[in-house]
Amino acid sequence: MNIKNIQNEIVDEFDLFDTWMDKYEYLIELGKSIPLISQDKKTNDNIIKGCQSKVWLYAEKDAEKVKFYADSDAVITKGIISLLIRTFSNQKPNDIINANTDFIDKIGLRDHLSANRANGLNNMIKKIKFYAIAFSKNS
């Protein structure tokens, strides 16, 4: 599935819930199936700055596609990064670079985060795009 379709799918799923408590429960659930970063990759270099909780993100290239792995010590954050991984993992570097991320606004997530947490989310997206740029240059 392409990035746009995955994003639409996520927006539809979140539309099913009326309250943010339910949406949070769903986010927490999604976080449980995140492709986990291996313990030896949980280094300072792979920590995303600007988050109140710790978030580690690592990527590798498999054939033409980028695969992301992550973890966080906070379960809601883990849910958020799992949404990003679902969107961007197994996609081509150029598709990741060119993708927009307005699905986050559509599900209302950004409005629901405090400024510093929203900043953390922006840093997650930046790091994902940086990986894609690095891999696009290597190919």
Added chain:
Amino acid sequence: MEILSKIESLRNDFPILNTSINGNKLIYFDNAATSQTPNCVINSISDYYKNLNSNIHRGVHSLSLMATEKYEDARKKFKSHFNAKSSSEIIFTSGTTHSINLVSSGFSKFLEKGDEIIVSQLEHHSNIVPWQMLCEKTHAEMKVIPMNEKGELDLNKFSKILSKKTKIVFVNHVSNALGTVNNIEKIISLSHSVGAAVLIDGAQAAPHFEIDVSKLNVDFYVCSAHKFCGPTGVGILYGKKEWLNKLPPYQGGGEMIDEVSFEKTTYSDLPNKFEAGTPNIAGVIASGVALDYINNIGLKHIKEYENYLLDYATKKLLEIDDLKIYGESKNKTSVVSFNIGKIHPYDIGSILDNLGIAVRTGQHCAQPIMDYFKISGTIRISFYFYNTTDEIDKLVDGLNRAIKMLS
């Protein structure tokens, strides 16, 4: 308890307490970060811009004279509230951080290599970093008063690190992260016995109890108006006259000068020497109104009621499985810092926010304390006189709901 019968009418003074957050009535438990603002303070700011707006200490016109009088009235209020010897010992700044920087920056004049300065492990970053910058500049050395597992300072260790080399000691009156009330009387007398000056960061104390700087015999006492119902952007620096006269000006500009020529400028007397430029006139006047407001309720009554809330909250919270409170000193203000099992404070804070409950999560700008306990942060609730036991019950319900979702 006198305050109990007045709570409803006091709460009506604060329009924000009727706000809804995410569809729930706001429960505000982040008072250690900033307190809420009563109508009288909001009206004072609005009245200033409607009726008085002009620059102080300069004009001969009526507006300027009236604004100057109100501004200086506020200074007199703080002078008598803190029992300073003279109004010129009260300097208005933009906040506690600014007050500390004003003093620490001036101290570069008095320090040299080989001198020592002393901080405590319980400090907010704003009472650590300015002094580290001072050490970088002067090559003085910073020593630390350690704390114990209850979150209390070890004053025996303090007397051991204190020496004739110590030039200034800077400690908070109350810890923002744990609520510990420090024995500043002892810290001041021990410091003075070796000839060291003392700065007390009273940001978390001034909102909750009476402070008598003359009785304390403290050299500098600093606090922020927005923590006791005043507006943001106003800080108070009390300094003994002999110290303020010795300290160099922090900023140059208008109002702080006596005579200016390109060859040499001489500075004004206190307090103007430290108030360069146009100050936050509306904010200072409104801070005086806030001071009257809390004094009208009575700090004794506020303290008594907050102790009651603290005891109630501590008891209720400890009924939750795996909840650990950090900061267990007997002498505390109404702050409870805690964690529940291995749940991240951020997760709990997010769920509570959804329920309209405002708490602080994280390190509370006090990383050395978190390092001591080897934790990444805590959830902190902090009360003021407008909070109620009913709100604490709702918090406990919210926490139980969050625990269910998060574990």
